[in-house]
Amino acid sequence: MELYEAIKSRRSIRRYTSDPVDDKKVEAILEAGRWAPSWANTQCWRFIVIRDPEIKAKVADTLTKIKLPDKVVDNPGAAAIKTVPVVIVVCAEIGKSGSKPGPGGGGEYVTDKGDWFMFDTALAVQNMVLAAHALGLGTVIIGAFDAVQAEKVLGVPEGYRVVILFPVGVPAQEGKAPLRKELSEITVRDRWGK
Amino acid sequence: MDVLEAIKSRRSIRHYKADPVDDEAVNTVLEAAHWAPSWGNAQCWRFIVVRDLKIKGEVADTLLKVKVDNEWVENAAARSVKHAPVLIVLCAELGKAGFGSDGTPVTDKGDYWFMFDVALAMENLVLAAHSLGLGTVIVGGFDAGKVAQILEVPAGFTVVTMTPLGFPDHKGQVSPRKELSEVIYKTKYGK
Numbered sequence: 432m433e434l435y436e437a438i439k440s441r442r443s444i445r446r447y448t449s450d451p452v453d454d455k456k457v458e459a460i461l462e463a464g465r466w467a468p469s470w471a472n473t474q475c476w477r478f479i480v481i482r483d484p485e486i487k488a489k490v491a492d493t494l495t496k497i498k499l500p501d502k503v504v505d506n507p508g509a510a511a512i513k514t515v516p517v518v519i520v521v522c523a524e525i526g527k528s529g530s531k532p533g534p535g536g537g538g539e540y541v542t543d544k545g546d547w548f549m550f551d552t553a554l555a556v557q558n559m560v561l562a563a564h565a566l567g568l569g570t571v572i573i574g575a576f577d578a579v580q581a582e583k584v585l586g587v588p589e590g591y592r593v594v595i596l597f598p599v600g601v602p603a604q605e606g607k608a609p610l611r612k613e614l615s616e617i618t619v620r621d622r623w624g625k
Numbered sequence: 626m627d628v629l630e631a632i633k634s635r636r637s638i639r640h641y642k643a644d645p646v647d648d649e650a651v652n653t654v655l656e657a658a659h660w661a662p663s664w665g666n667a668q669c670w671r672f673i674v675v676r677d678l679k680i681k682g683e684v685a686d687t688l689l690k691v692k693v694d695n696e697w698v699e700n701a702a703a704r705s706v707k708h709a710p711v712l713i714v715l716c717a718e719l720g721k722a723g724f725g726s727d728g729t730p731v732t733d734k735g736d737y738w739f740m741f742d743v744a745l746a747m748e749n750l751v752l753a754a755h756s757l758g759l760g761t762v763i764v765g766g767f768d769a770g771k772v773a774q775i776l777e778v779p780a781g782f783t784v785v786t787m788t789p790l791g792f793p794d795h796k797g798q799v800s801p802r803k804e805l806s807e808v809i810y811k812t813k814y815g816k
Contacts, residue, residue, distance in 0.1 A: 434631040434756045438657045438749050461809055463632045465802050467748060468763055472800040478809045486812055495731055522814070529765070541689055543769050549737045550765070550786070553744030557661060558632050561752075565628040572662055572745075574723070574738060575731045586813045594734075595741070609666040611659055618655055618672045621680055623777045 432565040441561060442606020444569030445507045447515045450601040456566050457517055460599065463562035464521075464555035470528035470547050476555045479520040479585055487518055489584045490596065495575040508573045508598070515600030520581070521556055522591050523548035552594045560597065569602035626756040635752060636797025638760025639701045641709040644792045650757055651711055654790065657753030658715075661745040664722035664738050670746045673714040673776055681712050683775045684787070689766040702764045702789075709760075709791030713750070714772065716782045717743050743785045751788065760793035 461478055469475065481487050491512040496503045512518050529547030531539045540546060560570045578593045587593055655672055663669065675681050685706040690697040706712055723738030725731045732738075751761040769784040778784055 432628050434626050434628050434752055435653075435657065437628045438660050438753065441660070441662075443662055458805070459629065461805055463629060465805060465808065466632050466635070468635075468637055468751070468800075470765060474803050474808065476808060477814075479812070479814060480809060481812050483812050498725075541766055544737075544740060544765075544785070547740065547765060549734065549740035550744040553741040554748045554763075556741075557745045557748035558752075560662070561628050561749075562632065574664060574734070574741070578733055586815065588814060591814070612668050614652065614655055614659060617659065617668065617670060618674060620674050621677045623673065623779060 437561050437565050441564040442569075442608060443571040444602045444604065444606050445511055445571055446603040447511055447569060447598060447600035448603045449514055449516065452516050452568060452599055452601070456568065457599065459566060460519070460559050460562045460568075463558040467551070467554040467558045469551040469554065470530075473527040473551070475524045475527040475548050476552050477522040477524065477591060479522065481518040481520065482516060486584065487512055490518060490520070490581055493577040493580045493584065494573065495577070506573075506575065508571060511571060511598045511600075512596075515598040517599040518596055519559065519599060520585060520596040521552050521594050522587055523552050523594050524591055526590070548592065549594065556595060556597070563599055567601070568599055569606070570597045570599055572597050631752050631756050635755040636799065637762040638793040638795070638797050639705050639762055640794040641705055641760060641789060641791035642794045643708065643710065646711050646759060646790055646792070650759060651713075651790065653757060654713070654750050654753045654759070658746040658750035661742070661749045663742040663745065667721040667742070669718045669721040669739050670743050671716040671718065671782060673716065675712040675714060675776075676710065680775065681706055684712060684714070684772055687768040687771040687775070688764065689768070700766065702762055705762055705789045706764070706787070709789030711790040712787060713790055714776060714787040715743050715747060715785050716778055717785050718782050720781070739783070740785065747786060747788070754790055758792065759790055760797070761788040761790055763788050
């Protein structure tokens, strides 16, 4: 698929079929993630590929419930995770991105943003959701879950954090494009307010 | 350009030609950035397109110096910022990404989700630039407070990252990647 077309036609997919997704496609998605740029090429990302239904269900249970005025309902992402054959969890090694290079990785952050692991993992994630879309597969990036609980379920060691996860599957719906702000609302020339 | 081809052939470009980049190309890459997904569709990103030479120079001076052989030297990206005709600065509105409708943070990452969402947009931007034959290099090592002053970024917003945008004057090196097997586990960590 042509890049620009992929960028504009990608949607967050919340309903899936349970059709299988083969390892070759999963590998192509991960490969796309791996080619993202990163702070001083530190590549702090780590990917966990889940196919085990029991573990998928445990991860789905960590998702933050949605509070409606009269009741609390499951995040639609939870059902998606249980339905799809594959879930990719993106973790980050802490203390690498945003750090001064040095023996053992430095650990001294050089900007007011501290650790840049959120930034670098997102660069990889955007590549992965675009690659999945180009392969005809749907994804939705999920950040609202109990990361500490997910780390326990997945056996993530100390020094690493779970950042986001996304289901990978065959879409059962055409995703909607949420309204975007106009470019003129979010872009300025040379200086703010000009 | 094909998606996977663009992803694999994009390089960080640090040397630029002075050739002009027209507004149409700039709008195309911004449009691509803007199509990124975001937390609750909050679209916390804001873009500042800098063409003014003096302002570009001032921003370049905020880049952190690099220590080479015990000597502090200018970051290679500072020269890129000065030479490329366009500089795109990405800011974030605080208190949007990662927050629930009641205004409290939803996760243990607090408000750092602005870093995540801005990066989703930045990746689209650098890929779109590459498919137009334009080079970029994502810069994060600078004094963000100083840049906010220079660009008159109001309170409630923070400057996150920037990239020069211009025609590459070199091919760009492939930074070696870890093997997929080093970064991937099946089902549980370390497995």
